[in-house]
Amino acid sequence: MPRAGLSPDAVVDAAIAVVDAGGPGALTLAAVAGRAGVATPSLYKHVRNLAELRQLVTARILEELADRLGNAAMGRSRDDAVAALMRAYRGYVVEHPSRYASMEQSAERQHVGDAAAERLLGVIYAVLRGYGLDGPELVHAARCLRSAVHGFAILEASGGFGLPEDLEASYERLITVLTSGFSQARV
Amino acid sequence: MPRAGLSPDAVVDAAIAVVDAGGPGALTLAAVAGRAGVATPSLYKHVRNLAELRQLVTARILEELADRLGNAAMGRSRDDAVAALMRAYRGYVVEHPSRYASMEQSAERQHVGDAAAERLLGVIYAVLRGYGLDGPELVHAARCLRSAVHGFAILEASGGFGLPEDLEASYERLITVLTSGFSQARV
């Protein structure tokens, strides 16, 4: 019996494939093992348990997201940067709705996905500093941006909006509301 | 063996008590049965299965929320109404974070919680019509409001914000951003 050559990363790859194929609810160790061509208990050699796997999946997704946001915001500033960041965010969600929705299941987050989350937050802070925001104002603005963007994303990814009709336009509206809100804060 | 006198509503009551006590992850038929003083299979006489129970719980929570929002908005209009509605929304979340967070687990929503969801949406539409919004503009505005409010709520309820510090202030900031966004839309 030759080795399967698994690794924590490979397990996360398989887990993401499972989520993509069957939605957030399909993420079970049994399914991941099946896709990886291995018996379920073998996964425990690479991952502590299901909870940790979920966190690793969340971390991976946050990394993918942070990469996109960073690239999108690069070379832009203020409204232009916020709009690009927001469109990139939703772009990811539209491309991978199951992945995005699966992050909700990660229950109480530990310190696993912290690095990725920090990086994503860093991009947001960087963009908002372009408005001259600083200190508590920066924190408030970042929370507003995260709330709006994540709220729209999770509602869209989990079918929370009635019809998918005009979602594009609604999102552009949200971008406008936020950018004008940030602009007014501190000219 | 005297009857327990259960009913679908009573089962939902027990389920909500379980969620309040142990968080969203604690919602199992076994736990609900235990709290209701009944054997697990007995629950199936009142509820089709766990998925349906989750939907009923979600519906109940949406009803509680819709009641509060309706009351809060009553007698107010425009910015005043939006602010009151948003504070009432967050008030519920702060009071019952586990309940709010538990709604995410409801997976694909069927037609069970539709009535409650419609009622909640109705309150939002009513408030936004106060700005003279109508047609597609009204839909976009409602989606923006829902996204922002739900995003903030779910992040707060599931510990998504780093420190709980100043959340109050951040939320007030979000209220300002949205109300000024709605005002500018159509004076």
Place this chain on the structure above:
DNA sequence: CACGATCGGCTAATGAGATTAGCTTTTTGG
């Protein structure tokens, strides 16, 4: 190159939870 330690995979076993089947008792309508 041989060898022991470690690694990664496997099977077997346990336990929680959901769900179904089928039985019994309580209620209730007539």
Place this chain on the structure above:
DNA sequence: CCAAAAAGCTAATCTCATTAGCCGATCGTG
């Protein structure tokens, strides 16, 4: 008072997660 529906219960099944313990494969070293 009686038959039928309603509401509980126990027993049994299935899917998963998780743990224990076995065994061959790999790798670093002498």
